[in-house]
Amino acid sequence: MTKEIVARLKKIVGKEYVMDKLEDRICYSFDATFRDSCPDVVVKPANTEEIVKVLQLAHQHGIPVTAMGAATGNSGGAVPLGKGICLGLTRLNRILKIDVENRMAIVEPGVITDDFANAVLRTGLLFYPPDPASSKISTIGGNIVECAGGPRGVKYGITRDYVLGLEVVLSDGRVVEVGNQVDGDMCGPDWTMLFVGSEGTLGIVTKMFLRLAERPEAKQTILAVYDRLDDAANTVSTIIKSGTIPTTLEIMDNQTIRVVEDYLKAGLPVEADAVLLIEVDGSKVEVERQKEHVINVCRKCGASDVQVAVTNEDIDRLWLARRSISPACGKVSPTKFAEDTTVPRSKVPEMLRKAREIADKHGIKMLLFGHAGDGNLHPNIMTDRHNHAEMEKVELAVKDLFRAALELGGTLSGEHGIGYMKAPFLKWELGEVGFEAGQKVKAALDPAHLLNPGKMFTA
Amino acid sequence: MKKKNDDQLLQEAREKVSQCDRCGTCLTVCPLFGVQDVEKVSARGKNTITRALAEGGLKPTADVLAAANFCLLCQTCVTNCPNKIKTDEAMINVRQYLMDCTGGASAKYRAVGWMMKNRGMIKFAAGMLSLLRKSGLNRLFPHGMAPEEYTRTHFLTAFAGPAALGQQTVTADVPLTATTKVAYFQGCGMKMMFPEAAAETVEILKTKTQLLVKDNVCCGIPHLAHGLREDFLSLTKENVALYEEADIIVTDCASCGGALKHAASYFTDDPEWKDRVAAFSLKVMDLTEYLVKTGYMPRRKVDATLTYHDPCHLVRGQGVKNQPRELLSATGKFIEMKEADTCCGGAGSFHMDYPDISKKIIEKKQANIEKTGASIVVTGCPGCLIQLNKAAKASGGKFKAMHISQVI
Numbered sequence: 001m002t003k004e005i006v007a008r009l010k011k012i013v014g015k016e017y018v019m020d021k022l023e024d025r026i027c028y029s030f031d032a033t034f035r036d037s038c039p040d041v042v043v044k045p046a047n048t049e050e051i052v053k054v055l056q057l058a059h060q061h062g063i064p065v066t067a068m069g070a071a072t073g074n075s076g077g078a079v080p081l082g083k084g085i086c087l088g089l090t091r092l093n094r095i096l097k098i099d100v101e102n103r104m105a106i107v108e109p110g111v112i113t114d115d116f117a118n119a120v121l122r123t124g125l126l127f128y129p130p131d132p133a134s135s136k137i138s139t140i141g142g143n144i145v146e147c148a149g150g151p152r153g154v155k156y157g158i159t160r161d162y163v164l165g166l167e168v169v170l171s172d173g174r175v176v177e178v179g180n181q182v183d184g185d186m187c188g189p190d191w192t193m194l195f196v197g198s199e200g201t202l203g204i205v206t207k208m209f210l211r212l213a214e215r216p217e218a219k220q221t222i223l224a225v226y227d228r229l230d231d232a233a234n235t236v237s238t239i240i241k242s243g244t245i246p247t248t249l250e251i252m253d254n255q256t257i258r259v260v261e262d263y264l265k266a267g268l269p270v271e272a273d274a275v276l277l278i279e280v281d282g283s284k285v286e287v288e289r290q291k292e293h294v295i296n297v298c299r300k301c302g303a304s305d306v307q308v309a310v311t312n313e314d315i316d317r318l319w320l321a322r323r324s325i326s327p328a329c330g331k332v333s334p335t336k337f338a339e340d341t342t343v344p345r346s347k348v349p350e351m352l353r354k355a356r357e358i359a360d361k362h363g364i365k366m367l368l369f370g371h372a373g374d375g376n377l378h379p380n381i382m383t384d385r386h387n388h389a390e391m392e393k394v395e396l397a398v399k400d401l402f403r404a405a406l407e408l409g410g411t412l413s414g415e416h417g418i419g420y421m422k423a424p425f426l427k428w429e430l431g432e433v434g435f436e437a438g439q440k441v442k443a444a445l446d447p448a449h450l451l452n453p454g455k456m457f458t459a
Numbered sequence: 460m461k462k463k464n465d466d467q468l469l470q471e472a473r474e475k476v477s478q479c480d481r482c483g484t485c486l487t488v489c490p491l492f493g494v495q496d497v498e499k500v501s502a503r504g505k506n507t508i509t510r511a512l513a514e515g516g517l518k519p520t521a522d523v524l525a526a527a528n529f530c531l532l533c534q535t536c537v538t539n540c541p542n543k544i545k546t547d548e549a550m551i552n553v554r555q556y557l558m559d560c561t562g563g564a565s566a567k568y569r570a571v572g573w574m575m576k577n578r579g580m581i582k583f584a585a586g587m588l589s590l591l592r593k594s595g596l597n598r599l600f601p602h603g604m605a606p607e608e609y610t611r612t613h614f615l616t617a618f619a620g621p622a623a624l625g626q627q628t629v630t631a632d633v634p635l636t637a638t639t640k641v642a643y644f645q646g647c648g649m650k651m652m653f654p655e656a657a658a659e660t661v662e663i664l665k666t667k668t669q670l671l672v673k674d675n676v677c678c679g680i681p682h683l684a685h686g687l688r689e690d691f692l693s694l695t696k697e698n699v700a701l702y703e704e705a706d707i708i709v710t711d712c713a714s715c716g717g718a719l720k721h722a723a724s725y726f727t728d729d730p731e732w733k734d735r736v737a738a739f740s741l742k743v744m745d746l747t748e749y750l751v752k753t754g755y756m757p758r759r760k761v762d763a764t765l766t767y768h769d770p771c772h773l774v775r776g777q778g779v780k781n782q783p784r785e786l787l788s789a790t791g792k793f794i795e796m797k798e799a800d801t802c803c804g805g806a807g808s809f810h811m812d813y814p815d816i817s818k819k820i821i822e823k824k825q826a827n828i829e830k831t832g833a834s835i836v837v838t839g840c841p842g843c844l845i846q847l848n849k850a851a852k853a854s855g856g857k858f859k860a861m862h863i864s865q866v867i
Contacts, residue, residue: 024498026517028498044496072482112487136484326482330541
């Protein structure tokens with residue numbers, strides 16, 4: 001990175017928004033995964049026009065550009081492996097419009113997910129369903145390019161399902177608007193979806209048109225306790241095929257329950273082999289019906305105990321337990337591999353069985369939990385990255401997990417994205433032809449391979 | 460010059476931050492990150508810098524020191540962190556290491572440190588401030604360091620009204636016995652800037668006990684925070700020796716209380732002082748802790764709406780949250796403000812080092828105070844009181860700022 005380039009960047013975005021000192025740059029060399037790669041310079045533009053100029057300059061000089069939001073990703077999507085420019089997007093943090101009549105909103109990528117969700121709630125009528133665990137910190141832009149999910153995915157889908165259109169700056173600095181603000185638009189192929197989950201490898205998303213959902217009138221939270229993990233897993237698909245789609249349907253295995261209980265002392269049933277945390281929402285009448293139905297199915301499938309959370313404190317306590325899994329894991333071991341292998345809902349019991357077999361086979365510690373309702377499981381492998389012998393076993397176990405998920409018709413990632421962590425396995429899922437097609441798309445949009453190198457099709 | 464245990468301090472700091480998962484929970488809770496969205500400001504960034512220094516990837520420079528200094532030590536990140544990473548303690552170590560590597564503490568900190576080590580100088584400064592206040596010249600001082608005091612007399616004139624005495628108050632759970640020797644620890648900030656409030660503290664304590672008043676030295680927190688660790692250790696020893704006869708040591712300064720209660724942890728590898736300092740630390744209580752424990756009844760009920768600002772070193776540093784609120788609820792109409800436990804941006808000398816940033820933080824606090832409609836914002840730390848006085852002034856008289864001992 002020459003002094004001249006840095007000077008020109010300063011001219012574009014202003015001196016205080018260009019950081020080239022080492023102590024600044026190392027703070028932008030990571031996300032929530034474990035690998036670091038220090039960018040040559042950090043640039044924090046304020047708007048689309050500045051991003052256009054930065055990309056034009058980068059294009060002219062062949063400098064790699066990696067976009068970053070709050071750097072909370074779990075697959076390494078924002079780690080600037082190609083060095084060059086780290087493009088911090090947190091200054092683009094305006095909610096431009098919340099349109100109740102048309103049930104849509106226009107936001108910039110640096111808006112924090114919860115800030116946006118809360119702004120939508122204040123309309124009283126609508127809500128924004130995607131609820132990734134990091135929503136207090138993560139940015140909407142990051143959610144879109146990693147295609148984040150969350151517990152509510154069972155009923156409401158994931159971030160992808162709420163993107164109507166995007167404004168994107170391409171690698172040479174030209175701006176394109178894909179999709180549009182109209183729900184139900186379908187003019188040509190769905191270009192928008194090309195950029196959702198693209199991790200900034202195809203363009204820099206600078207504006208989003210998002211769909212909003214109707215806010216449900218009531219909800220109920222239920223905890224079902226099982227002596228056998230298998231019974232809990234069977235409950236998941238039975239509930240849905242017999243007529244109720246819960247808002248959330250979370251599973252925690254015995255090891256997970258114990259780790260959380262150690263951390264939180266919330267009074268969880270530590271003897272249980274598994275629990276399901278189920279929430280239903282809708283009109284008051286509808287919620288009552290769904291609740292009865294869920295309780296019946298849980299009992300029929302072998303639940304030893306079914307509790308309905310009555311008070312707000314009870315509900316909060318249950319959700320706190322769920323949200324505490326990740327932090328509780330930090331207490332168990334220094335490095336965690338948070339996987340998000342996803343299978344068709346009907347295959348959840350089989351996938352859980354296989355995951356346990358894999359953990360036993362390699363002799364590693366693996367917690368099993370996740371959004372079972374949409375088949376999105378989180379086998380979390382607990383290890384220490386400085387223990388090389390164990391890390392080798394972990395790598396083999398991860399491969400086995402991916403293979404098992406794909407064999408069951410599933411996918412490598414339900415919500416964390418590909419990043420550097422899953423890029424080596426992308427071909428397994430897409431096949432040779434699919435992968436080559438992806439490379440061609442990448443080459444068409446970013447022929448010089450400047451955007452987020454080392455990820456997705458250029459790993 | 461680098462000292463022999465500096466590397467050990469740095470390794471300790473690295474150990475403290477080693478469990479950082481980089482999840483980012485600390486970003487949105489950091490008051491400084493809230494006004495300056497730059498990663499090295501956040502705890503996650505500071506942990507990264509600590510690791511890089513310890514692993515040799517980053518050289519100790521004045522710029523890195525500036526990054527370590529840009530921290531309120533308010534512990535909000537620690538409380539919110541899933542792994543409870545003590546970034547504040549790591550920063551204290553890193554500051555010491557960097558100051559020694561880059562040529563010792565700056566002249567400014569050394570000068571302030573020297574003054575605060577010295578009983579005579581503290582008294583002299585206190586005398587000067589009182590003169591300045593009387594002459595009205597205090598308004599010329601920058602950073603609100605010579606604040607006007609809103610005294611209990613002012614307060615009672617405005618709010619006492621005809622309210623009856625002896626109304627419902629807090630109840631004691633563990634009455635201390637009649638023979639318990641209670642001593643007062645007077646912080647430099649209270650002595651220099653808020654002598655009226657300190658006098659109220661003494662008066663309150665005297666209603667409860669035969670108070671021992673000692674001529675203590677500084678608690679040493681300003682020294683510890685700015686790379687003058689040796690001074691902190693020697694001041695602590697002096698105070699420990701001075702208070703050996705006391706059973707309980709009460710202070711009305713959150714920062715002093717925090718420093719004294721935690722002093723023991725800095726002597727664990729000193730065979731001569733380890734036990735003495737540990738015994739000392741265990742005797743320390745905040746004024747409000749002591750008062751609630753002894754069932755103190757506010758001297759009179761007032762017809763004022765009160766709100767409370769939690770000093771970082773009291774709420775997070777010592778876990779004292781309910782006691783001040785109980786006392787205030789028994790005194791007047793208490794209203795909780797939003798984000799009561801968010802740092803006021805004072806943080807020792809931070810508000811003088813970074814006045815612009817500090818101003819942005821106190822402006823948020825001011826807005827939260829104004830929203831309660833309270834006529835008095837109460838706190839238990841002279842550092843906070845300086846900031847809150849600025850807010851009170853900026854509010855154009857909507858509220859006043861007072862130390863808790865002036866109110867109850």
